[in-house]
Amino acid sequence: MIKKLTFLALIAGFGYMLWTGLAKYNAAESLNRISSYYAQDGLEEVGAANLVTAVVVTYRGLDTLGEVSILFLTASILGFFLVSGKGPKIPLQDSSEILKTASKLLEPIILLFGIYVFINGHLTPGGGFQGGAILASALILAYLANPKEGINKSIFRITESISGVVFILIGILGIVLAGGFLDNRIIPVGSIGDLISAGIIPIIYIFVGMKVGAELTSIVTNLKHSPKNNVE
Amino acid sequence: MMALEHITLIIGSSLILLGLWGLITQKNLIKIVISFTLVDAGIHILMISLGYLKNRTAPIVDGTIDNAVEQIVDPIPQAMVLTAIVIGLGITALMLSFVIRLAKDKNSLNVSNFKDLKW
Numbered sequence A: 001m002i003k004k005l006t007f008l009a010l011i012a013g014f015g016y017m018l019w020t021g022l023a024k025y026n027a028a029e030s031l032n033r034i035s036s037y038y039a040q041d042g043l044e045e046v047g048a049a050n051l052v053t054a055v056v057v058t059y060r061g062l063d064t065l066g067e068v069s070i071l072f073l074t075a076s077i078l079g080f081f082l083v084s085g086k087g088p089k090i091p092l093q094d095s096s097e098i099l100k101t102a103s104k105l106l107e108p109i110i111l112l113f114g115i116y117v118f119i120n121g122h123l124t125p126g127g128g129f130q131g132g133a134i135l136a137s138a139l140i141l142a143y144l145a146n147p148k149e150g151i152n153k154s155i156f157r158i159t160e161s162i163s164g165v166v167f168i169l170i171g172i173l174g175i176v177l178a179g180g181f182l183d184n185r186i187i188p189v190g191s192i193g194d195l196i197s198a199g200i201i202p203i204i205y206i207f208v209g210m211k212v213g214a215e216l217t218s219i220v221t222n223l224k225h226s227p228k229n230n231v232e
Numbered sequence B: 001m002m003a004l005e006h007i008t009l010i011i012g013s014s015l016i017l018l019g020l021w022g023l024i025t026q027k028n029l030i031k032i033v034i035s036f037t038l039v040d041a042g043i044h045i046l047m048i049s050l051g052y053l054k055n056r057t058a059p060i061v062d063g064t065i066d067n068a069v070e071q072i073v074d075p076i077p078q079a080m081v082l083t084a085i086v087i088g089l090g091i092t093a094l095m096l097s098f099v100i101r102l103a104k105d106k107n108s109l110n111v112s113n114f115k116d117l118k119w
Helices: A002-022 A033-046 A051-059 A061-083 A097-119 A128-145 A153-177 A201-225 B004-025 B029-050 B075-106
Strands: none
Touching: A002 B004, A033 A051, A033 B075, A051 A061, A051 A201, A051 B075, A061 A153, A061 A201, A061 B075, A097 A128, A097 A201, A128 A201, A128 B075, A153 A201, A201 B075, B004 B029, B029 B075
C-alpha cells in the first residue's frame, strides 16, 4: 500500500514538473536564427526540397554518421550476445499456404516501395532510414514465409560493410573537393525538385538505405536464430 | 482555447507518465522494455510539438511554398527526432537481447528473481 502511494506520488510529482514547464506554452511565431538560415540559404546551398533531409544529411551529417555506427554496433553486439550459446535446435514449422502465397505477391511491391522511399528522400517525406526499414520488412516477410530455407548472412554482412565504407569515402571526398566532411557540393546541386538534384544526398541515402535494411534484417534473424530458451 | 500544439503536448506528456508508471510498477522484463519504448515515443511527440509554429506547414519546399522562412515549421526538431527514433530502436533491440539471455539463465522473466546485484 505504502509502496503504491509512493509510486503515485512520484508519478504525480513528475507530472507536476511537466505541467509547470508546459502549461503556459504557446507555439512560437517565427523561426529561430539557425532554422531561418536553413530555410533561407539551405535551399541554394543544399538544393534539397525536403529541408529535414538537408539538416540530417548535410548540416548535421556527423550526427547521422554516429547514428549509423550505433545501428552497426547494435547489430554486432546482438550477434555476439545471441549466437554464441549452444542450444538444441528449434524445430521449425512450415508456414501456412496463405503466408507463402501472399509473401510472393507482396515482396516485390514492398521492395520497390522501399527503394522509392530512399531514392526520393530529398524530395518527399522519407529517406535512407525509413526506406531501409521498409526493405528489411520485405526481407523478414520472405524469411517468415520460408523459415526452413534460412538466410545467407554473408550477403548482408558484405552489403553492410560496403555501404558503410562508401558513406565515409563520400564524406572524405567532400573534404578534398568541396568545403568539408560530408559537403554535398562535390557534384552540381541541380535545380530544386528534380530527382537528380541536391548533390550527393540521394547517393548517400541509397547506401544508408541498403545498410539499414541489411542491419535490421540481421538483427531480426539473430533474434530468431538464438538458442532455444528453457522458458516454458 | 485548446490549440493543436497543446493537444500533442498533452498526448506526449501522458505517454511519458504512463511509461514511467510502467517502469516503476511492472515486474515482467518484457513489460519494462515496452514501458521504456512508451517513454521514448512520448519524448518524440513532445519534441515534434515544441518545433511547431502556428499555421505553418511541413518543411518540404515544393510548388505551394513561395517564402520558406514565413511558411514552414522548424526542421531541426524533426531531424533530431529522426535520429532519436533510430537510436531508440537500437536500444530496444539491445534490451530485448539482454532479456533473452537473462530468461535463459534464470528461467524466469520476473525482475524480482534477479538478485545478483542486491546486497
